[in-house]
Amino acid sequence: MGTSTDGSMQTPASPKRRPTIADVARAAGVSPTTVSHALNDKGYVDVHTRERVKETARALGYRPSIRAQRLRTGEARSIALISSMPYEVAGGASRLGFLMEVAAVAAASALTRGLALVLVPPVMGSRLPLEQLDIDGAIVLEPTADDANVAHLLERGLPVVCLGRQPGNDAVPYVDIHSSATTEMLLQHLKDEGSQRIALLIGAQERNSYIESRASYQKFCAEHGMEPVIAVADESGGEAAGRDACATLLREHPSIDGLCALVDAFAVGAVQAINGHGLRVPDNVRVVTRYDGIRARSCRPPLTAVDLHLDDMASQAVGLLFDHLGGNADARRSIAPPLPNLVVRESSAGVEPQMI
Amino acid sequence: MGTSTDGSMQTPASPKRRPTIADVARAAGVSPTTVSHALNDKGYVDVHTRERVKETARALGYRPSIRAQRLRTGEARSIALISSMPYEVAGGASRLGFLMEVAAVAAASALTRGLALVLVPPVMGSRLPLEQLDIDGAIVLEPTADDANVAHLLERGLPVVCLGRQPGNDAVPYVDIHSSATTEMLLQHLKDEGSQRIALLIGAQERNSYIESRASYQKFCAEHGMEPVIAVADESGGEAAGRDACATLLREHPSIDGLCALVDAFAVGAVQAINGHGLRVPDNVRVVTRYDGIRARSCRPPLTAVDLHLDDMASQAVGLLFDHLGGNADARRSIAPPLPNLVVRESSAGVEPQMI
Numbered sequence: 160m161g162t163s164t165d166g167s168m169q170t171p172a173s174p175k176r177r178p179t180i181a182d183v184a185r186a187a188g189v190s191p192t193t194v195s196h197a198l199n200d201k202g203y204v205d206v207h208t209r210e211r212v213k214e215t216a217r218a219l220g221y222r223p224s225i226r227a228q229r230l231r232t233g234e235a236r237s238i239a240l241i242s243s244m245p246y247e248v249a250g251g252a253s254r255l256g257f258l259m260e261v262a263a264v265a266a267a268s269a270l271t272r273g274l275a276l277v278l279v280p281p282v283m284g285s286r287l288p289l290e291q292l293d294i295d296g297a298i299v300l301e302p303t304a305d306d307a308n309v310a311h312l313l314e315r316g317l318p319v320v321c322l323g324r325q326p327g328n329d330a331v332p333y334v335d336i337h338s339s340a341t342t343e344m345l346l347q348h349l350k351d352e353g354s355q356r357i358a359l360l361i362g363a364q365e366r367n368s369y370i371e372s373r374a375s376y377q378k379f380c381a382e383h384g385m386e387p388v389i390a391v392a393d394e395s396g397g398e399a400a401g402r403d404a405c406a407t408l409l410r411e412h413p414s415i416d417g418l419c420a421l422v423d424a425f426a427v428g429a430v431q432a433i434n435g436h437g438l439r440v441p442d443n444v445r446v447v448t449r450y451d452g453i454r455a456r457s458c459r460p461p462l463t464a465v466d467l468h469l470d471d472m473a474s475q476a477v478g479l480l481f482d483h484l485g486g487n488a489d490a491r492r493s494i495a496p497p498l499p500n501l502v503v504r505e506s507s508a509g510v511e512p513q514m515i
Numbered sequence: 516m517g518t519s520t521d522g523s524m525q526t527p528a529s530p531k532r533r534p535t536i537a538d539v540a541r542a543a544g545v546s547p548t549t550v551s552h553a554l555n556d557k558g559y560v561d562v563h564t565r566e567r568v569k570e571t572a573r574a575l576g577y578r579p580s581i582r583a584q585r586l587r588t589g590e591a592r593s594i595a596l597i598s599s600m601p602y603e604v605a606g607g608a609s610r611l612g613f614l615m616e617v618a619a620v621a622a623a624s625a626l627t628r629g630l631a632l633v634l635v636p637p638v639m640g641s642r643l644p645l646e647q648l649d650i651d652g653a654i655v656l657e658p659t660a661d662d663a664n665v666a667h668l669l670e671r672g673l674p675v676v677c678l679g680r681q682p683g684n685d686a687v688p689y690v691d692i693h694s695s696a697t698t699e700m701l702l703q704h705l706k707d708e709g710s711q712r713i714a715l716l717i718g719a720q721e722r723n724s725y726i727e728s729r730a731s732y733q734k735f736c737a738e739h740g741m742e743p744v745i746a747v748a749d750e751s752g753g754e755a756a757g758r759d760a761c762a763t764l765l766r767e768h769p770s771i772d773g774l775c776a777l778v779d780a781f782a783v784g785a786v787q788a789i790n791g792h793g794l795r796v797p798d799n800v801r802v803v804t805r806y807d808g809i810r811a812r813s814c815r816p817p818l819t820a821v822d823l824h825l826d827d828m829a830s831q832a833v834g835l836l837f838d839h840l841g842g843n844a845d846a847r848r849s850i851a852p853p854l855p856n857l858v859v860r861e862s863s864a865g866v867e868p869q870m871i
Contacts, residue, residue: 266634
C-alpha cells in the first residue's frame, strides 16, 4: 500500500546530509517557494504539482526544519507547565507529586499537538525565571489570587490556563479541580465512618481550593450541627507546619475525632502530631487528604485520599490552552473533568492492612 | 545598598507597556545598537556610557526579549529530557517513575543555567516526534544500543548526554548509573539475608544496565559457587511480563529463594507470581529491585530497592550537557555520581512491618 519511490528520482548529493528544501525543489523541478507552498498547503499551487512535490519530499526523506518554521511563524511551538506551589510543598523530597503527575500527561498531550512542554518546577529560594522562556502560553497549577507568575504571563500577552480557578480573576480560563465536591466527599466519608467532630486544615495562601473547601466545610458543619474548627498552616512550612497546626488543634479541641487536611504534606505532619499526642490514627482521629500521591500512599497508616482524575485534568488543560493559543475568541473559559473518586485507606476506615 | 533611581529619568509612555530597547535608547540618549552592545557587553562602548545605559535599563524595568536573543544567537535555549523506555514501563500508571524524578531535578537545574527543559515522555504506540522540537541538546535516559532517538539527535548534530552509557557507543557522553555496583549490592544483601539460590530477572532490550547487571551476576555466581539462573522479560510487557517470567522461573527452578528483578515493574509482577505459586515474600523467596520509586514502596510487601541518588545524577547530566552545548572539546566524556545506597524493606529482610 506504500508509495513506491520513483526510480528516476534524484537523490541528494550525500546520503548522510539531511535533504533541504532546495534538494526537493531541484528534484521536483520547481522553485523552493513552490515547495514551501505545496508542503504547507499555502499559496496557489497546481494540484498535480502539489502532489508531485509532496511525493518528492517523501521520497527524499525531507523533513521541514522546525527552526525555520518557528522563525517564519513567530511561534515558539512550546508551552510551559508552571507550579505556583512553594518548593517546600511541591519540591524537594515530595517532588514526585501533583505537578509531575500532571506534567507526564500534559507533556504527552502537548507532543501530540506539535507542542513542546517546558517544565517549570518550583525553584528553592527564588522566583521562577519565566522571562527566560520563549513560550506561546502556559498552564499554571492552582495560582493564588496575587500569583506573580500569572501576572507576568498576562503582562507578556501570553494565553494562560489555570488548573484550578484563580481566585478573583474570572478572565483566566481554567480547568475545574472540583475542590467543593472533593471536600464534601471527604467530610461525608469521615462522618459515615463515625467521626462526629471533624476539623479542617488548609493552607494560608489564597488559593481557590482552600476558599472552596472552607465554604464546603462550613456548609457541612451547618447542615450537621457541627462546630466548625478550621486550622490554617503556611504551605512553605511543609510537613512541620502541618504537624504544628495539628498539635495546636489537638490541644485546643481535644475532642476532635476526624481531620480533613487538604494538603498531603500537612496530613502527614498531622499524623505525626496525633501520634505525638499519644493518640492513634484512625482509632482516635481519622485523617483524610486530597491528593493521592506518594505521600498519601507511603504514610503509616496509608491515607485515605481522592482520585482527582489528573490524567483528564492535564489533557483538558493542554486542550484548553491549545484552543486559546489560536486566539479563538469562542474558546471555552472553563472545563470540568469527571468528578473525583474516594480512595479509602487505613487512615480513616479502620480496616486491617491488606497483606497479600 | 540598592541603586537609587535617577529622578530626572524619563519613563515610558504607558506604565503598562513593557519598555523596549528603543525606550532605553531614548532615555539614555544613545542609539538602540549602543544599548544592545552595552547590555550584552559586546562591541566598543565607553565605560561611562555602558554604566549609564545599564542604569537606565534597570530604572525603566527593561528586560531583554528572549525571543530577540534567540533569533540573534540562533540558540533554542532549551534542552530535552527524553525517555527511551517503552510506555508500558515508563508511562501510564507508573508514569511517576525514574523519568519524572529525574525531570523534576533536571528542570530546576536547567532553569538556573538559563535553559528551558522540554519534557519528552514515552508516547503510547508511537515513536517520539523529536523532529518537532527546536532544542540545543538532549539528555536521554538509558538508551539501547540501537536507540532511534539518540540516532536522530546525533544526525541533527545536537549534543547528547545519556543517563546510563549507550552500549557500543563511547562517543556519547554519559552519567554512570552504577549498574554493576547496584547489582553487586543487591546480590550481596540477598546472600547476607540467607538466600542461597538467587535468580536474576532483566529486560530483553540491549541496555547498558542489563549488560552490566548480567556480568555482575555471573561474576557473583562464580565467586559463590551458585548456578546462574537468568530470566529475561520484554519491557513492553510491563508487570505481566515480569509475572510470567517469574512463574516460569519458579516452575523450572523451584529451589530459588532469592530474586533480583532489575525493573521495578518486573519485581511487582514477580511478587504476584510468587504468591500465585503458593509461596510468600520474603519467607520463601526474597525479592529486591533497583529503582526506589512508588512501585517499590507501594508493593505489598514493600520492596527492598536502591537509592540511586537521582538528584545528583540529574543535575550532573544537565551540567555535562551544558558543558558540551558550548562545543567545548575539553568537556568531560563521563561523570560518576556517588555510589548508590541500599534501602532495605520487608521484601527481603523478613522484618516486621514498621507500624507507628
